Amino acid sequence: MAYRLPPSCSLAEPSGFVANKLAGARLHTLPGGRTVVPLLHPQQHGLPFLLTLELHGAAPASTVAPPQPALDRSLYALHYVLAGSGQLARASGGTEQLQAGDSVLMHSGAAACRAGGAGASPDGAHMLEGSPWQLAELVAYMPRQLFEQQQQGSKQQAQAEQQVNEQAWARMLQSARLQPLLAASSSSASVDASSGAAAAAELPEQFVGALLAGARETARQLLLQDHEQQSASSKSPSSSSSRPAGSSSSDSSSSHGLQLPAAMQAAARNLTEWWAEQQQRTCPVTKRTLSELTAFRLPNQTNRLAVQFDPFSRPQVPFISGIEVFERGHRTTPHVHPHAHELFFILAGEGVGFCGNHRFPVAAGDVVVFRPGAVHGIDNGDASRMYCLELMVPNEAFAEFVRAGEDTGNLSGDDLCVLAAIGCR
Numbered sequence: 001m002a003y004r005l006p007p008s009c010s011l012a013e014p015s016g017f018v019a020n021k022l023a024g025a026r027l028h029t030l031p032g033g034r035t036v037v038p039l040l041h042p043q044q045h046g047l048p049f050l051l052t053l054e055l056h057g058a059a060p061a062s063t064v065a066p067p068q069p070a071l072d073r074s075l076y077a078l079h080y081v082l083a084g085s086g087q088l089a090r091a092s093g094g095t096e097q098l099q100a101g102d103s104v105l106m107h108s109g110a111a112a113c114r115a116g117g118a119g120a121s122p123d124g125a126h127m128l129e130g131s132p133w134q135l136a137e138l139v140a141y142m143p144r145q146l147f148e149q150q151q152q153g154s155k156q157q158a159q160a161e162q163q164v165n166e167q168a169w170a171r172m173l174q175s176a177r178l179q180p181l182l183a184a185s186s187s188s189a190s191v192d193a194s195s196g197a198a199a200a201a202e203l204p205e206q207f208v209g210a211l212l213a214g215a216r217e218t219a220r221q222l223l224l225q226d227h228e229q230q231s232a233s234s235k236s237p238s239s240s241s242s243r244p245a246g247s248s249s250s251d252s253s254s255s256h257g258l259q260l261p262a263a264m265q266a267a268a269r270n271l272t273e274w275w276a277e278q279q280q281r282t283c284p285v286t287k288r289t290l291s292e293l294t295a296f297r298l299p300n301q302t303n304r305l306a307v308q309f310d311p312f313s314r315p316q317v318p319f320i321s322g323i324e325v326f327e328r329g330h331r332t333t334p335h336v337h338p339h340a341h342e343l344f345f346i347l348a349g350e351g352v353g354f355c356g357n358h359r360f361p362v363a364a365g366d367v368v369v370f371r372p373g374a375v376h377g378i379d380n381g382d383a384s385r386m387y388c389l390e391l392m393v394p395n396e397a398f399a400e401f402v403r404a405g406e407d408t409g410n411l412s413g414d415d416l417c418v419l420a421a422i423g424c425r
Helices: 144-148 154-175 179-183 205-211 217-235 262-282 398-403 413-420
Strands: 017-021 026-029 035-040 050-056 072-090 095-099 103-108 111-115 135-143 198-202 285-288 294-297 304-309 320-326 341-348 350-355 358-363 366-370 376-380 386-393 406-409
Touching: 017 035, 017 350, 035 366, 050 072, 050 111, 072 144, 072 285, 103 111, 103 304, 111 135, 135 144, 135 386, 285 304, 304 398, 320 376, 320 398, 320 413, 341 350, 341 358, 341 413, 358 366, 376 386, 386 413
Parallel strands: none
Antiparallel strands: 017 366, 026 035, 026 198, 035 050, 050 135, 072 095, 072 103, 072 111, 072 135, 103 285, 294 304, 294 406, 304 320, 320 386, 341 366, 341 386, 350 358, 350 376
16 A cells, blocks of 8 residues: 655655555566566656566466567666575576575666576475465666756756656566556556456565565575585685795786786776676676675764665666665664655664654565655664665765765675575574
8 A cells, every 4th residue: 555645744746755565565467477566656656667576486387488578778677586586597698596685787678587496496395385486576677768867957857757757657667578567556456457467365464574584495595505615715725825835926927028018907907897898788687695795884874785786886877776774773864865766675674764744654565765855764763673675766976975984894694684584593
């Protein structure tokens, strides 16, 4: 159920924020067997992007897999695996393992997330007992047109977002193979059969609670295996220790007369950067695991943001996303983003959001978007840490602000335990 407030909590029209809950949201079975729960809908909520929960199960042997959608560079797709395990199948060829806590950024159609693969249980066990699904992911679809207008003034920006809503959102759904949602609403009790989508029962609260509890045992074991392999490799003798006696680490190509002039070294670096950029363009898919993320404590605050993607970690990315950790008793200073939407999906814990003078509770499974111009923030209580998936669209110098804070390294063991049931004792 979504709700809005009067614009009194915002400096801009319309309402200052939109909120929705995963529990009670309706499932839609789309052609090809996809099960989608639309949480934020461009038309219904007046937003320039789309957020869905997508559930994947192993398809019966007789089922014909839907065709891979064509690559569409006009649409960003940001995936976050909530639970289960599966595969990331690249359109250019090859697959990678997916597990809870993984994040993937791509242009629409560059890859597909699906159930099965090395992470799947050999006996076909499902992610959650009594459900047909093995992989659950949140997916945010964002049109590039939104970011191309970000340098304009507030009036032009509002007009650009309206244009995105009116002209680009249909293409966005088509590119993401979500066309049936053109005729569907996340709060609809039923869906017109002509839309091609069949609405199932609402997501029960018990299922949502289990979903947000973290990864299933398969994902936990997989990451523990990965940690053990990394630990073993770090303990292996280094290349320097295997050098013959009398040699030293200073023995390099320069000792053989192959030292390159500075200008040639700079040219080589430029060529390497150019090649990397071309690779990003030809195969624009980046995957990150929880253990790879670097966290920063925000300046003069207690909360940390473990960055998934931003303009510094992947060039040309016009937004920032990450896992935000709110410490016990954290209080956020009321603030405004003039031209950016800020999205929070609560992964664990509970707190209080505010928009102007209005305060409202938030808990695991809730999603909140604060609109540009809204005076807002989220506070945490004293009981436990709160974890959120955070997305700032567009970046609006937020990545620069985050990275100006203290580098606290990787997420802690406690964080991994909460987010993906990894290393819990």
